[in-house]
Amino acid sequence: MNPLKTVYIALGSNEGARINFLQQAIQKIQQKTGEVLAVSKVYETPAMGFEGNPFLNACIAVSSRFKPHKILTQLLEIEKIMGRQRKPGGYHNRPIDLDLLLVEEEILTSEQLTVPHPAMHLRNFVLAPLADIAAEVKHPLRNVRVKTLFEAVDKNGLQLSSDKLQLPKKFSFSGFNYIAVEGNIGAGKTSFATMVSQDFNAKLILERFKDNPFLPKFYEDQSRYAFPLEMSFLADRYQQLSDDLAQYDLFKDFVISDYDVFKSLIFAKITLHEDEYLLYQKLFHLMYKELVKPDLYVYLYQNTDRLLQNIKKRGREYEQNIEADYLANINRSYLSFIKSQPGLNVKIIDISELDFVKRREDYLMLLEEIFKV
Template sequence: MHRYNKVVLALGSNLGDKKNHLINAVHLIHNEIGFVTQASAVYETPSWGFDSFPFYNMCILIHTHLLPQDLLIRLKEVEKKLGREKKTTDSYQARTVDIDIVYFNDLVLNAPDLQIPHPQMQHRKFVLEPLNDLIFDWKHPLLLQTTRELLANCNDSSEIKKVSDIHLPKENYCFQQLNFLAIEGNIGVGKTTLAQKIAQDFNAKTILERFADNPFLPRFYKEPERYAFPLEMSFLADRYTQLHAALGKHDFFNDFVITDYYIYKSLIFAQVTLEPDEALLYRTVFDVMYKEITKPDLYIYLSQNTDNLLANIKKRNRGYEENIQSDYLNNINKSYNEYIGTLPKEKLLIIDVTNIDFVENHKDYLKVLNVINQKIKQ
């Protein structure tokens, strides 16, 4: 399972064009730090702890791979870009933008420069009111209270006034137009990770291949000629059963489903691994099953060079994959290319990820999303 962090940030501004400062902060965070999945309304609140202009405040929920201290550094950079000046005293002061980490998963952290959850959040209505707009099921990890309970118990009597909503970058994507997205590619290309990331950010449901449960897989990599046919038949049966059952349960008028494989993968691999007589029998069985499976709205093929595939396979350190050779990957790639050449162009998107790290580099991930989004718009 792809690991990511769910983080709630509180944003505030009381200088200049306050709403625009918040909008710019949200966009910078989305473009440089993590995917912004939710935002509260913008609220006007009096300054808290010092006499100054009223604040505009809001909260956002983001998904990021960054750790807390790294996230703090990046948020300070966003504040600086938006004109916040470095504090010269310990007292509160007016600022163009202020960004605080409220929650970071269920983490409790008490470092000299960072405390999580924010130690004053339960006393501040200008944090709790926007926080209550967000849809999530967290409880304060120390107080064990929901946002609604924290708000009810808060003694802050400050007047809070809703100003407006803002447009999220997420709303520029058209993924809601898809019902079924299949992501494919060679071994080690990152199709499962990409499927999981998109599903997490766009609230989609995933159907992920159950390769780890196949007892023939480690035997095949050691003795391919002996175990190729039982391996491919078992994979075909499992993929058909999983896809047929899972896709049959979904309401495609309302659900968005992402898979990290499509059943045609079975035929692609079988053409590489099986002898001609075995392949003929396999194709007969495959054709019967293929007719019963729902076809994806969009088929994404991730293209990667063989050296990078081998490096990725080595990095994930699955013992049964240690004998995979470049010739095998090249043959699979050739078989994929033959298949995707038969697909309708309007249903196919090929993304070259040779120089893209959509796992660790957030900007690269956004590049991939934008390429997919442009395809959906066509």
């Protein structure tokens, strides 16, 4: 998963319902590219380089995980959807024009894309709205702040418009203190919990399964290593959740984890012999009653075929021999547990056809399902 970066995009329109086109483009960028963090004032300028209608111009700041070339592709798709037809032979009237200006401090030159935008420092209709939302940001090549570039540029023809643009509606996890994200092996729970923590200022708790020395051995010889594996997982999960949930973080809004400790009992019931499970169950309930319970439990369901694809794709050697029946049994056990907990605030969401890491539309769809009443 790529890290979040702040990108700056210029918007322009000189055809049709100009302000509506700008607002529609902002909404589509929110859906495809990333969270729109800031929207500038709107400016009107004459058409540049051709005889045409005056333009309305604005800039937005967007928090995105996508790489610059992918963002360019998304912007071109949005232009096309909104009716822009790129014609040969210079500039033309257009309902929408979207330009990628800056991607933090990145410098990029390719046949398709140049970042920073090569002409941004010359254009008052870019610098004026950009200075509204990024005055202190430095041009990576010129090492000069945006506000200084704007002060130096010719202001001829630049007028502040009375039109205003709105930030898109945002999701909010207010009201939740602790959210647990669960799912089968390869369901995407770690990716989703990480994305939510980054986007909504949450403290992230990730299961420390990579450090468990019994896990590779378990996949080689389940009957021999099941009990030490499940006991070590239980001890580690109990300690981690006890410590992390007890430590209040003033700078975070809530806590999100990529597991719930009850998964220990679910997996133990599948992997242990009956006498081992009875002993394990007693120990589990002694620990479980001491832990804080999540006030929202999200279960990401994926069908077995999709899980096997995900496991193969991520390439952990010790997971490659996991069988379909084992995964199907885990899914059944989770759903059985959920049904046995009438007081649990749970959302079961089928994401078998979604790819919320690569497609922001799927990520937003998943969030909508969580907040659906």
